Amino acid sequence: MSPTRISHSATALRRHRPARRGALIATTGALGLAGAAVGAWTILAPGPGLHGLGDGAVLDGRKAAHVSAYLAAEEAGGQDKLRATLDGRAVPVTAEGARLRLALPRLTEGRHTLVVAGDSNFPFASYRKVVDFRVDATAPELKVADPVVKSVAAPVTITGRASTDAVVSVNGKKVPVDKVGAFKVTVPKGTPVATVTAVDRAGNTTTKDVSARGRRPMIRAAHITAIGWGDDTLRRGILALVRSGKLNAVELDVKDEDGEVGYASQVPLARQIGAAKGYYDARKAVAEIHAAGAQVIGRIVAFRDPKLAAASWKAGKNDRLVLTPAGQPYNGGHYGALSFTNFANPTVRDYNRDLAVEAARLGFDDILYDYVRRPDGPLSHMRFPGIGSATPEQSITSFVADTRTALRPHAKYLGVSVFGIAATRPTEIAQDIGALVKVTDYIAPMVYPSHWGPGEYGVAQPDTAPYAIVQRSLADFARQAKGTQTEIIPWLQDFSMGSTYGPTEVAEQIKGAAANKMNSFILWNAGARYQGAALQRIATH
CATH class of the missing domain: 3.20.20.80 (Glycosidases)
Known part of the structure; x- marks a missing residue:
């Protein structure tokens, strides 16, 4: 490769937009060629795909306990070329046939950053992949007021409040939730029990059953x-x-x-x-x-x-x-x-x-x-x-x-x-x-x-x-x-x-x-x- 061709390649590649987070970025430092110094340059190089854990993922407790992340060994450049950290701490990498598994530790509640880096198969290049994700094992908040039932022959209004990121349903039907998590829905007359369910982004669920029968009628x-x-x-x-x-x-x-x-x-x-x-x-x-x-x-x-x-x-x-x-x-x-x-x-x-x-x-x-x-x-x-x-x-x-x-x-x-x-x-x-x-x-x-x-x-x-x-x-x-x-x-x-x-x-x-x-x-x-x-x-x- 001649110096002129290197210059043209670097110029062409710099025209690309900067890579978004999660893209694979290959870099070299100062590259010496025939005794001449060539400045640092950045290329978009193909890199290994990370399987099992995506950028921006939100995991509930069950998913967090069973999550498995791995890369194709051939794409990753081999086990000896791969380096992984979770929140700044090294993550062991083990070979399992044609793939490399990241031995993630027990994931705690909160935000985490996984960084995977290594040497690319592309000459003079390396890659770095950053995955941000969150573990949320806490069930969403859900408060439901005991409804006021004035007559068993009338519809009943159910009111309450849930976590703002939760989807709320009453007896299986989704209901609107405002900015502070409040909701209000009317169930048909004769409904004995209203089952209110709140499901957050991670899939955690809170369910409450409230009687829609109101006061005990005269006996x-x-x-x-x-x-x-x-x-x-x-x-x-x-x-x-x-x-x-x-x-x-x-x-x-x-x-x-x-x-x-x-x-x-x-x-x-x-x-x-x-x-x-x-x-x-x-x-x-x-x-x-x-x-x-x-x-x-x-x-x-x-x-x-x-x-x-x-x-x-x-x-x-x-x-x-x-x-x-x-x-x-x-x-x-x-x-x-x-x-x-x-x-x-x-x-x-x-x-x-x-x-x-x-x-x-x-x-x-x-x-x-x-x-x-x-x-x-x-x-x-x-x-x-x-x-x-x-x-x-x-x-x-x-x-x-x-x-x-x-x-x-x-x-x-x-x-x-x-x-x-x-x-x-x-x-x-x-x-x-x-x-x-x-x-x-x-x-x-x-x-x-x-x-x-x-x-x-x-x-x-x-x-x-x-x-x-x-x-x-x-x-x-x-x-x-x-x-x-x-x-x-x-x-x-x-x-x-x-x-x-x-x-x-x-x-x-x-x-x-x-x-x-x-x-x-x-x-x-x-x-x-x-x-x-x-x-x-x-x-x-």
Whole structure:
């Protein structure tokens, strides 16, 4: 090659535009030829293609963990000619047949720069390739407000905010997002659950299910046990009240105070400890109640569970129980030593939540927890293994919140039965109403007049003043729920304890609830024998 031809080549090549980032640039330094110095020059030379990782790529955690980058050995000029760095640190290069693999280290979150350089097969030339990419393993932010549902017959507006780089969809349909990530979309009436999904550029996904059903519509229900449902007389008596228009819901036990599950549950732990009794066919019972014109509330007695407690103690799994400081089962007063399971234990929590989800799948319209509390007595006399730094109130609230999340895809309502005193004494049995109204669809206070002590709420003898004690105690619950969509649906007394309760006394309690604009209620009678004379027909307009 003559000096003249070199000059012409360099001049021609300099007319090209500068290479963009990622292009292959071959350079030489001062080139001596026949003793004459020729200045530095730059050419666009062909270089190896980098496979597996592109400039500007954004990788999620899974892709980052499995990314593989390599070049064709022949194009790269051989392993000994290749140099690679990641963020300034050398990257080993290994030969794998006809290609050279870059042994990238574990990629951390954030931006990275990979530089690949080497000697080109073109004479007197080298190349340098720069690849900028980013690892983003963090799921996008997604906040969705609980929708305000004024009528089940109207469309529902879903609002929220997501990360600004995320694509948002609601029930599979993409929705517009503004500059700050806010979105607003209306779903058709009757939509039970809105599934909101945010997917960022890396493919990370955050999903939230929100109930689009709004407030729990008015219910008037009566309780019946699993065994009671199998009694023709008791079952027919309750269904007659439904068919006459005086009740529109039946509360049927899923798991009772003995820890027995009323139907043939398929939850593994229920079968393992012998709790699945099969007293009734769940699907058949739900279908019969629905056919009569009522909904079905599945009551789950959560943490009072002698069946689980005894089986756990026998198996040496003591952390499933509420214990004394000495490590013995806590004797819950008249409930007995092996009565209360530990609400802070993951297995206990999962067991009750699994039963709730199973009941929802079987067709129950509501899940109503009972005994979702700690035992009576001084805290200093009991331990809750695994509770950590949380208070009993916080632990129980988080359990309820977890259940609500699990139930949302099934579009079921979640209620919590609480003591009447919980409205003013949240630490007495670890039922914080102010916290629970945020994670439930309704609170069911047990405001039975016979259970209040003399002088409560200024009522000398609550048992003989059903209207006064119910009206005054529920007013406290109404204040706690104000500003939320959570309903207060009281348990009312349809049994005699101390004083005789007939239709008049039951009706007085119903009036006391209505004085607080609470038109829903659930009647309790352990024998499932109810006084229909106390009930008015439910208005259908």
